[in-house]
Amino acid sequence: MSDTRTEKYFGQALKRKEDPRFITGTGNYTDDIVIPGMLHAAMVRSPYAHAKISGINRDSVTGLPGVVHVLTGQDVADAGLGSIPVGWLLPDLKTPAHPAIALHEANHVGDIVAVVIAETRAQAEDAAAALEVDYDALPAVSTASAALKEGAPLVHDDVPGNVAFNFEIGDEAATNEAFKAAPRRVSVKLKNHRLIANPIEPRSSLAQFTPASGEYLLYTTSQNPHIHRLILAAFVMSIPEHKLRVISPDVGGGFGTKIFQYQEEVIVLLAARLLGRAVKWTARRSEAFVSDAQGRDHETEAELALSNEGKILGFRVNTLANLGAYQTLFAPAVPTYLYATLLNGVYKIPAIHAKVTGVMTNTVPVDAYRGAGRPEATYLVERIVDVAAHELNMDPAELRRQNFIQADEFPYQTPVALVYDSGNYEPALDKAMTMMNYPALREEQQRMKGSNKILGVGLISFLEACGLAPSALVGQLGAQAGQWESSLVRVHPTGKVELYTGSHSHGQGHETAFPQIAADELQIPIEDIDLIHGDTGRMPYGWGTYGSRSAAVGGSALKVALQKITTKMKKIAAHLLEASVDDIEHEGGVFRIKGAPEKSKTFFDISLMAHLAHNYPEDLEPGLEATAFYDPKNFVYPFGTHIAVVEIDTDTGHVKLRNYGCIDDCGPLINPLIAEGQVHGGITQGMGQALLEDAAYDEDGNLLAGTYMEYAMPRADDVPTFQLGHTVTPSPHNPLGVKGIGEAGTIASTAAVANAVMDALWHECGIAHLDMPYTAEKVWKAIRDARNQPQAADD
Numbered sequence: 001m002s003d004t005r006t007e008k009y010f011g012q013a014l015k016r017k018e019d020p021r022f023i024t025g026t027g028n029y030t031d032d033i034v035i036p037g038m039l040h041a042a043m044v045r046s047p048y049a050h051a052k053i054s055g056i057n058r059d060s061v062t063g064l065p066g067v068v069h070v071l072t073g074q075d076v077a078d079a080g081l082g083s084i085p086v087g088w089l090l091p092d093l094k095t096p097a098h099p100a101i102a103l104h105e106a107n108h109v110g111d112i113v114a115v116v117i118a119e120t121r122a123q124a125e126d127a128a129a130a131l132e133v134d135y136d137a138l139p140a141v142s143t144a145s146a147a148l149k150e151g152a153p154l155v156h157d158d159v160p161g162n163v164a165f166n167f168e169i170g171d172e173a174a175t176n177e178a179f180k181a182a183p184r185r186v187s188v189k190l191k192n193h194r195l196i197a198n199p200i201e202p203r204s205s206l207a208q209f210t211p212a213s214g215e216y217l218l219y220t221t222s223q224n225p226h227i228h229r230l231i232l233a234a235f236v237m238s239i240p241e242h243k244l245r246v247i248s249p250d251v252g253g254g255f256g257t258k259i260f261q262y263q264e265e266v267i268v269l270l271a272a273r274l275l276g277r278a279v280k281w282t283a284r285r286s287e288a289f290v291s292d293a294q295g296r297d298h299e300t301e302a303e304l305a306l307s308n309e310g311k312i313l314g315f316r317v318n319t320l321a322n323l324g325a326y327q328t329l330f331a332p333a334v335p336t337y338l339y340a341t342l343l344n345g346v347y348k349i350p351a352i353h354a355k356v357t358g359v360m361t362n363t364v365p366v367d368a369y370r371g372a373g374r375p376e377a378t379y380l381v382e383r384i385v386d387v388a389a390h391e392l393n394m395d396p397a398e399l400r401r402q403n404f405i406q407a408d409e410f411p412y413q414t415p416v417a418l419v420y421d422s423g424n425y426e427p428a429l430d431k432a433m434t435m436m437n438y439p440a441l442r443e444e445q446q447r448m449k450g451s452n453k454i455l456g457v458g459l460i461s462f463l464e465a466c467g468l469a470p471s472a473l474v475g476q477l478g479a480q481a482g483q484w485e486s487s488l489v490r491v492h493p494t495g496k497v498e499l500y501t502g503s504h505s506h507g508q509g510h511e512t513a514f515p516q517i518a519a520d521e522l523q524i525p526i527e528d529i530d531l532i533h534g535d536t537g538r539m540p541y542g543w544g545t546y547g548s549r550s551a552a553v554g555g556s557a558l559k560v561a562l563q564k565i566t567t568k569m570k571k572i573a574a575h576l577l578e579a580s581v582d583d584i585e586h587e588g589g590v591f592r593i594k595g596a597p598e599k600s601k602t603f604f605d606i607s608l609m610a611h612l613a614h615n616y617p618e619d620l621e622p623g624l625e626a627t628a629f630y631d632p633k634n635f636v637y638p639f640g641t642h643i644a645v646v647e648i649d650t651d652t653g654h655v656k657l658r659n660y661g662c663i664d665d666c667g668p669l670i671n672p673l674i675a676e677g678q679v680h681g682g683i684t685q686g687m688g689q690a691l692l693e694d695a696a697y698d699e700d701g702n703l704l705a706g707t708y709m710e711y712a713m714p715r716a717d718d719v720p721t722f723q724l725g726h727t728v729t730p731s732p733h734n735p736l737g738v739k740g741i742g743e744a745g746t747i748a749s750t751a752a753v754a755n756a757v758m759d760a761l762w763h764e765c766g767i768a769h770l771d772m773p774y775t776a777e778k779v780w781k782a783i784r785d786a787r788n789q790p791q792a793a794d795d
Helices: 019-023 073-078 121-130 172-181 225-237 263-275 285-291 374-391 396-403 425-436 438-448 471-476 510-522 550-577 603-612 672-691 744-765 776-786
Strands: 039-045 051-057 067-072 112-118 132-137 163-170 184-195 204-210 215-220 244-247 279-282 295-306 312-324 352-360 453-463 485-491 497-501 529-532 584-587 590-593 596-602 625-630 639-649 655-665 722-726
Touching: 039 121, 039 263, 039 285, 051 112, 067 073, 067 121, 067 263, 073 263, 112 121, 112 263, 163 172, 172 295, 172 312, 172 352, 184 374, 204 263, 215 225, 215 263, 225 244, 225 263, 263 279, 295 374, 312 374, 374 396, 374 453, 374 744, 396 425, 396 453, 425 438, 425 453, 425 639, 425 655, 425 722, 438 453, 453 744, 485 550, 497 510, 497 550, 510 529, 510 550, 550 584, 550 590, 550 596, 550 603, 550 625, 590 603, 596 603, 639 744, 655 672, 655 744, 672 722, 672 744, 744 776
Parallel strands: 039 279, 215 244, 312 352, 497 529, 655 722
Antiparallel strands: 039 112, 051 132, 067 112, 163 352, 184 295, 204 215, 204 279, 295 312, 453 639, 485 497, 485 625, 584 590, 590 596, 639 655
């Protein structure tokens, strides 16, 4: 075995270490786990958006094959289980009870009203379908604006007017003054419609209870197993936290939807305790559509104040945020601190005022979905900036350029609380425009004008806030969690290394990227390093993965722990070489005396002696491991410019995404290949919202897009080959200088594609705004109406 190496791993486009097991079907997912004698749970879900539960006839399934037990809301109440809590509290927030099984009332289609436990999954599902439940249907409401109307049905009696919270940020008086003085105003009324995450792996949970010790084991599809353990143990089950071990094995995607505490995890834990056998539940895809937390769903009116030359003078926003039937883990924060505080965008806006009203409806709860508030903010800001450019007859790129925050103005205090750490927006814009040959696109657009194929160019410049921080600040803002992250580095006697992180990997490539950081600090081959995550029984406490925090926060914690290791190894080397610590240098995996390279000890030599302690410094403890807890000083703020090019067939309304290019800046890239993959997936997801996806409900709260027959997901032929590039502006607030990249594509691409469609329609027909998604029918009708074409009799 060789201890030495010279190349750097940080910045290399290495293939992911974890991919072979995924592409060969040997990954270990929750549903793959089998505990001998385990039972299976099937959920009985309300077919009504709002209904009283007037009776459940257990006898209707008692004699069916394999049926072991039926759980109801009364069983949950008799067990003394608590309501599923909210993880972010706002002043005067209304938080209606959220039981694991509805007791008296179902509040959305898919709400769990009973559970059947049986020997096999098929038996459980057959019995669940046969269970007799009596409902008294109640009036329902499905949109935020409808829920606020006088006389609208109440979702919960303890939420008057269906208003869960009112949130304001910014200076209203200063904003009003800016509008009074402004010679130009533009406004837009838009809907950021609802989405369903649809990760490849549906949610799944498997629970086991050991009566002798009172210990629970829960395998579950979680992005943050320690948070699940904390909520389940302390707030729901009322058991000591150390009595519950949560393991989140391989997870097939999350996109935010696996952050939250769900009812099913509580149910399998309770069932395992009551029945003395392990209990598993895995969602069918149709269940996921009506049970997984959904995303977006904003109704917004916004107005921008400008000078005649296009300088932005003020911005005011009024948003209705549909929260669904229950408050979930991060729900209150998504449209408030993760949305409203980002309304400054990348621009110098002297005055901003935003109002957000959180509204309860009889729909599936809404919480974080890839980007969580930042895509909503980016879409609003970039949409209204484009509207302003069109109305002022300015090029959208130049309007943005003249309003950019300049590179020498950082750190930059915005009017909506945030202080941006670093940025340099103009080079990203210039590089993107050059890469896409922006002037040629505008010339082509003019040539195609008036034909049956028209061109649209959507340019947006954006930023996002990643790595929520610091803990003290988010605590003041209502977060019921810390925002630090942990790492433990364990060096074995043979020189092999295990990294333990509180971050969780479910597609981000941590098993490759984190060892890249470690291999450079320890200067050993990456093959000698393994990453351990996702098990509360093995790793130190951590807060998981969401908000693009893993590299900036989790990676920084790892860097600090690694530095502790190398500092200790230098002390051991100095003792063995009879030299001063200051004279020891560490290079190529070897510790040597400066100026005397023949006097050296390898990484293996030091690792072995740290454990033998035969010839060892008296002031050092034996062993070689270190733990670090890193609490960031500030958010990090990735940014970039994305350009989408669409071609619209005016005869059919079909929108084709012809080309897409982007320049992202997330600081130094740990692994460009992983970053590229994240951006590819993110762009596709955001494009899906703009052109295809829509979790639409009817006025009675019925989901109209409850299967893939109605919910259109992007496919390979929907996207072009992407053109990607980067600029590098390090963050000054963490030891790696990194910023997040996992959500950037989604945050930017929805707005870029939307702007491209509207750019085409503006130049062709003078249409200022249409709401997404831009289906062929919607676009065709808009073009026809704008051209005043008569409607055919069979339209």
